[in-house]
Structure formats: structure tokens, C-alpha cells
Amino acid sequence: MGRNVNMYEDLKIGVLELQGDFAEHSAMLGRLGAHAVPIRSVEHLVGIDGVIIPGGESTTIGKLLRDWDILPTLKKMIADGLACFGTCAGCILMAKDVTGYDTLPRLGTMDVTVTRNAYGSQVDSFETDVLSEFWKGEKLHAINIRAPSIDAVGEGVQILASFGEKAVLVRENNMIACTFHPELTDDTRVHELYLEVVRESKNTEALKN
């Protein structure tokens, strides 16, 4: 489509590799020319321009984030403006409120309320087209695997795509989250949007210094 893939080659994006579909995120970043940096310990966070929290099992990823002592540092970096993108379990880990799972160790940086497994169990996983307000009503194909739902969003949260009454892709300042899995499709739009958010937060950071 005439896109210059090298436009993101200066960006180093940490991909949390504790559990889940991190490899697909790294592959997507590679397609867009950005560098994927595996994050498995707190030292790996040094020098990254953004971070991706993949889909998987939020209870497992949350526990490992806590037990491997990555959680407090990463949480602070995101609160201080590091661009963060979470898909599915990643969205759950970013949510301030998780219905019925108050004690789930998580980042809790985004002003949204989510419910885990909102559409049922693994066998109820489904694919559908959703409406993307952000891309002016163009369709976005959403793969939902034991997906959470976003039930409420705070004032500072923009809804970028929705499915029926539910927001499925949201942004709050330096954070974006979705309940589906764009990394499992050929469509690079959501990752490109994220890399633009990374670029913006990097520029804001540069202005501060």
C-alpha cells in the first residue's frame, strides 16, 4: 500500500514474554520495521520506547509480573508516559477495575472496567467484524478468544472501535487496549496506530527534557 516500513525503525518496543502470544506481536512489529525487545526481567525495560502486553492468561501473566518483580517498575514507567498496548489478557492487566478479580496483580493504569471471559469459555471464542470509529466506520476483523468485555470507561478514555454496545478498542493518553487479537490477523492498522502513540509519547518526553 505504499507504506514506508522503515518509518518505525528507530523504535524499540518491549514485548512482555512471560506467557501468551508474544511471538505474534513481535512478528507484527517486525513487519512494520520496529524492533521487538523481549521483556523477561526488569533489566530488559531499560531503553525501550514502548511496551506490549500480549494476550494469554491474565492471572498467570499478572502473577509472573509480580513474582519476577517487573510490576512496580513497569507500572511507574507507564504512569510516567511510556506507551503501552495491551491485547485481551493485556487489556485486563491494564484495567483499573476487573470485575470479581480485585486482587489480580496487574498494572491497573487505564481507567476502564473489564469483565474476564465475558463471552463464555474457549469453545465460545468467535470472529466478527467490528465497527471502527477511529477509521471512520471501516470494518476491523476481530478475533475473540475467551475475550473480556470493556464495561465502562473513564472520561479520558476514547472509544476507537466497538462491537454492539461494547467498546473493543480504547485509548487513554499513552495507552491503547483492545479485547481482541489484531496480532493474529494480517491487518497492521492497530499496531500502526500504537506505533504512532509511541512516537507521540516519545516526542512529549523529548520536549520535557
Ligand SMILES: NC(=O)CC[C@H](N)C(=O)O
Ligand atoms: N485471549 C486472551 O488473552 C484470553 C484472556 C483470558 N480469558 C484471561 O482472562 O486472561
